[in-house]
Amino acid sequence: DIKMTQSPSSMYASLGERVTITCKASQDINSYLSWFQQKPGKSPKTLIYRANRLVDGVPSRFSGSGSGQDYSLTISSLEYEDMGIYYCLQYDEFPRTFGGGTKLEIK
Amino acid sequence: QVQLKESGPGLVAPSQSLSITCTVSGFSLTSYDISWIRQPPGKGLEWLGVIWTGGGTNYNSAFMSRLSISKDNSKSQVFLKMNSLQTDDTAIYYCVREGTGALFAYWGQGTLVTVSA
Numbered sequence: 001d002i003k004m005t006q007s008p009s010s011m012y013a014s015l016g017e018r019v020t021i022t023c024k025a026s027q028d029i030n031s032y033l034s035w036f037q038q039k040p041g042k043s044p045k046t047l048i049y050r051a052n053r054l055v056d057g058v059p060s061r062f063s064g065s066g067s068g069q070d071y072s073l074t075i076s077s078l079e080y081e082d083m084g085i086y087y088c089l090q091y092d093e094f095p096r097t098f099g100g101g102t103k104l105e106i107k
Numbered sequence: 108q109v110q111l112k113e114s115g116p117g118l119v120a121p122s123q124s125l126s127i128t129c130t131v132s133g134f135s136l137t138s139y140d141i142s143w144i145r146q147p148p149g150k151g152l153e154w155l156g157v158i159w160t161g162g163g164t165n166y167n168s169a170f171m172s173r174l175s176i177s178k179d180n181s182k183s184q185v186f187l188k189m190n191s192l193q194t195d196d197t198a199i200y201y202c203v204r205e206g207t208g209a210l211f212a213y214w215g216q217g218t219l220v221t222v223s224a
Contacts, residue, residue: 034209034211043201043215045214049210050208053208053209055208087151087152089210094165094167095154095165095168096210101152
């Protein structure tokens with residue numbers, strides 16, 4: 001199985017700050033990577049797919065980048081509503097595997 | 108609009124089996140694959156398996172011996188059955204519609220299953 005190592009596991013950031021979360025796959029996943037945001041008591045919401053494609057309706061302050069084994073999610077200017085837990089997912093191979101999550105809190 | 112809704116038993120005794128139904132609307136199961144994903148309370152996400160439009164399946168090998176996914180296209184329902192439940196199977200179970208762009212674009216609200224005597 002492909003292991004997805006996500007970092008940091010938790011972080012505090014200030015409003016307006018640029019935030020970056022990273023995900024490293026145990027092998028090349030050919031950009032088959034998605035990012036999700038989950039808020040308390042809610043189902044996850046897809047932000048990014050194919051490493052860098054923004055889902056319709058997701059604010060443009062979110063962006064994804066990376067290739068091979070290394071990927072990142074960036075929030076260009078943190079807003080209060082961005083609090084939550086973020087997960088990466090690889091879907092290059094079965095079983096699909098998620099990163100462990102990053103809990104993002106406002107400082 | 109696209110909707111998925113899980114319905115499950117809530118509480119299952121250890122060593123018993125679990126059955127969850129996912130009822131979908133706004134699309135046809137003959138056009139979209141459905142995955143099952145679970146999330147233990149306060150923990151991360153775990154992919155369980157997928158049923159494809161044609162009825163074929165792929166399971167996470169960690170669950171292959173005790174997991175079964177099936178569907179009834181005419182009733183717009185997908186079924187998850189898991190045997191020999193233990194306390195660490197306590198989780199929210201989600202059904203999720205797969206897509207050609209964003210893979211997991213549509214999620215159900217999830218159903219909490221607690222394994223306890």
